[in-house]
Amino acid sequence: GAGVSQSPRYKVAKRGQDVALRCDPISGHVSLFWYQQALGQGPEFLTYFQNEAQLDKSGLPSDRFFAERPEGSVSTLKIQRTQQEDSAVYLCASSLGQANQETQYFGPGTRLLVL
Amino acid sequence: GESVGLHLPTLSVQEGDNSIINCAYSNSASDYFIWYKQESGKGPQFIIDIRSNMDKRQGQRVTVLLNKTVKHLSLQIAATQPGDSAVYFCAENRYGGSQGNLIFGKGTKLSVKP
Numbered sequence: 279g280a281g282v283s284q285s286p287r288y289k290v291a292k293r294g295q296d297v298a299l300r301c302d303p304i305s306g307h308v309s310l311f312w313y314q315q316a317l318g319q320g321p322e323f324l325t326y327f328q329n330e331a332q333l334d335k336s337g338l339p340s341d342r343f344f345a346e347r348p349e350g351s352v353s354t355l356k357i358q359r360t361q362q363e364d365s366a367v368y369l370c371a372s373s374l375g376q377a378n379q380e381t382q383y384f385g386p387g388t389r390l391l392v393l
Numbered sequence: 394g395e396s397v398g399l400h401l402p403t404l405s406v407q408e409g410d411n412s413i414i415n416c417a418y419s420n421s422a423s424d425y426f427i428w429y430k431q432e433s434g435k436g437p438q439f440i441i442d443i444r445s446n447m448d449k450r451q452g453q454r455v456t457v458l459l460n461k462t463v464k465h466l467s468l469q470i471a472a473t474q475p476g477d478s479a480v481y482f483c484a485e486n487r488y489g490g491s492q493g494n495l496i497f498g499k500g501t502k503l504s505v506k507p
Contacts, residue, residue, distance in 0.1 A: 337494070369437070
């Protein structure tokens with residue numbers, strides 16, 4: 279079956295531009311996570327949704343980062359006024375239920391380069 | 394601070410040999426551990442997981458060992474193949490923690506020589 283998909287796969291932005299990154303989770307998955315992965319590092323948690331509710335946004339690095347999942351399926355991560363330090367791979371993951379200890383399935387990521 | 398880390402940043406093995414990738418964690422409250430494989434340009438791929446009420450779990454060619462006494466986790470890959478070449482991450486999760494978000498280590502790069 280279809281896995282988690284993300285678009286675009288690559289994004290080049292000029293410093294100061296706004297970007298929007300899309301995640302299509304596995305159909306029927308309740309939980310959705312966004313992670314940021316810097317080069318040579320492990321993914322770091324950004325935010326978590328259970329259906330349409332954003333239950334945890336403690337990992338968002340600044341108020342320039344905003345995420346939404348209005349209908350409980352597709353999610354968008356928006357970064358306003360991008361900075362060079364925002365350059366990273368942004369990963370989306372989904373899991374079937376709402377409990378902890380459920381397998382998270384990752385998408386291929388969006389590689390963002392801010393010039 | 395509390396973190397998941399790895400002992401070896403790189404590991405090179407001969408095809409057909411067994412590989413062992415190690416991971417240390419510092420939070421005794423962690424109760425769920427996962428190994429992911431990440432190939433270049435791809436997202437992390439689930440390999441195997443283990444809960445804290447177990448000390449060993451086996452999958453296809455992979456075994457995860459958990460030693461809670463010394464807060465150590467390892468991934469064993471039997472008969473390593475060139476397709477196993479990737480970066481391997483351990484991750485932890487805490488039941489009742491922040492809604493299930495995973496805490497990843499820095500990763501170990503596994504290179505398999507033919």
